[in-house]
Amino acid sequence: MTPMLHTLAAPFQHSEEIRKSRFLAQAAPMATPQQALAYVQQVSDGSATHNCWAYRIGQDYRFNDDGEPGGTAGRPILQAIEGQGIDRAVVVVTRWYGGIKLGAGGLVRAYGGTAAECLRLAERTPIVAMARLGMRCEFAELALMKARLKELGVVFEQESFEADGVMLQLQLPEARVDEAKARIVDISRGRSEGRVLDG
Template sequence: MSGALSTLARASSHQEEIKKSRFLVQAAAVESPGQALAFLREASDPAATHNCWAYRIGQDYRFNDDGEPGGTAGRPILQAIEGQDMDRVAVVVTRWYGGIKLGAGGLVRAYGGTAAECLRRAERVPIVAMTQLAVHCDFAELALLRARLREWQADIEQEVFGTAGVALQLRLPDNHVAEAQRRISDITRGRSVAKRLD
């Protein structure tokens, strides 16, 4: 994987016939291995000859040849994901056997090629590194703070009201953290420091 990573904007599919075998590729953005496996189960067709798949979520990846010769299906699908600089993606390639054997090289090209073509045609969005910040402010400062959230593309993940004020947990893009920390210090006249939680 070379450049900036992206994921799918929406689920995508692609279909091809190769030597009478039909290949259907389905791809989706996923956030966790559990979500990836749920998508893989849902996208697989039990009536098909093979449902081969791969997913990558950061350093976490898995692939499965589903009965095809070892290394001819799942790994080429994973390589297609990596070759397209994609992450947080799950891909299932379903094959209905058409009676003509493709051979090991033909299978690698068929599975890897159809997966790559599906991802190439798909609409993608860049993956933005996110950070969580913990902030404590007085009740009077909460409205001022909330008014700034959109500028920093920040969301409130947690809000706890106490006797001494409000504890907030914010989630925002990495590239807005320094400005958010500076502005929070200004709004609270230095009484509150936004601390990174990761």
């Protein structure tokens, strides 16, 4: 069983001063790589020495050292995201240089450490895998079907009324699919069944 991943409940920031350089980590939940890149543009400070960043959204990830020596900023930020069990998030660490060189190891610790501390302090929310079901039910069963399925965390995305009944498309936590299918069969006395839809 894979460990539960979390995303951030809301944007969060954390700053540290390390040998006269100021580091500001800004993290936020993101649904798409495009949103993550837009956030990087939005929070990057043109007057800062470096704006280094990383994001992970499912299988998609990217990082950028923004002029720091290769591998000393973006990758440690990404490792902080992964090390904290975070997904669907972006972290930008902005550095204002204070006149003391940190060296490669110092940079890795500064960027990775500031990002990790920001994520550690931020409020999280679990990522729940969702599934979609399609089903048909009779008009007379619709109210009961909706009431009983809502108890399982079902969200009704679409309903279309046809001559012989109602077609429904629903979204629900993946872990409750079998329970929902059993409930649909039970309420309809075997006349209806839920089928999992792709995407």
